[in-house]
Amino acid sequence: MAQDDQAVLEVTARTRIRRFPPRGHHDKRTIWGILDKAVVAHIGFTKDETPAMLPMIFFRRGDHVYFHGAQKNRMFGSFTDHPQVCLTATVIDGFVAARAALHHSMNYRSVIIYGTVEEVADPVEKLDALKSLIERFYPNRWDKIRRPSESEFSRVSVYRLPIQEASAKIRNAFPPPMPEEMDINVWAGVVPIETRIGVPILDPHSNPDTALNQDFSRIAEILRPSDGANQPGPPKAVKLGDELLGDVRQEYVPPAEEPVPPAQAQAAPSAKPRQVERPAMPHPAAEAKTVATAFILADGSRQDVDAKVGLTLMEAATAAGVPGVVAECGGSMACATCHVYVDPEWLGRLPPPAAGESGMLDYVEGGRREGSRLSCQIKVTDDMEGFRAAVPEGQR
């Protein structure tokens, strides 16, 4: 961010936070940070004296937000008479489950900007804005793709909105601890939300041999929960009823409906909530056999990991906190930040990388070498006792 991101915007009647003022922020650093994490902004405008709103993809540069669309877009048409808009952008971070109905909430980071849009008329600046929008998500793609033709260029409009009258609001908290609710025996807390990119799907009209020659790490970085993930505390094991969920990433299986005996169904509601038994949801590899593996870290030290058979090597490494195995995409083969160098002695004993993995290995941090593999694509098997791999330096 530029140096002036420390500045604080003037608070106006429209940007003053009235509900829960401590959650409000008017400093550029916070506002810019949220805008840089949001992918879609909703822009409210007035068309034919009627309020309307459109979702738009956008990017921020300095003190402006840029968005584009077809020149005949009805929102752009409204700007002639009503150039004043209200733009909102939100990143949602968690569901807040409370003991009281009206204390349920969301943890989030949001920005509201009020202002007057202006069209980017200068063709050089307009083209640069179109490029910046693409490169916000796909670095180095602009030079590989077809540029807009003269006709396409004339039919698209780019607008910018100054970030001058703006506010941010952040909720990052557990439900309020109301003493009168403490004996309600229901799980309360925060269910974090993580947005990830999935496995890239090749356009069926493409040549099937097209290499995966695009770096998607920028998208993963934007979607990644930012530092601290805006969660109210460090990640903890989660209690659901009386069952401890060691790994909340597993697929959630809803508990079976409990049959209610007819007599009980007729009874008046009890003052005390009934404790519902939940089925245990063990991780698929919870009871699995383990094999001793070792990771040689970037500083030359060694970390031994008892890897559960059935997990991927990435899952075993991240569960053990092996530094450098980041696994940004959670195993979707979209980030290449689970890269390891498999020991030569073991390389030939593993199934070879599939084409998709091999394509991703061309973009790994630290450079592809003999032995480069994505650890999320290696299944731990019971014949991997003594397996070794090295972790590259500076993987993120």
Ligand code: FES
């Ligand atoms: S975890 Fe992202 S590619 Fe392996």
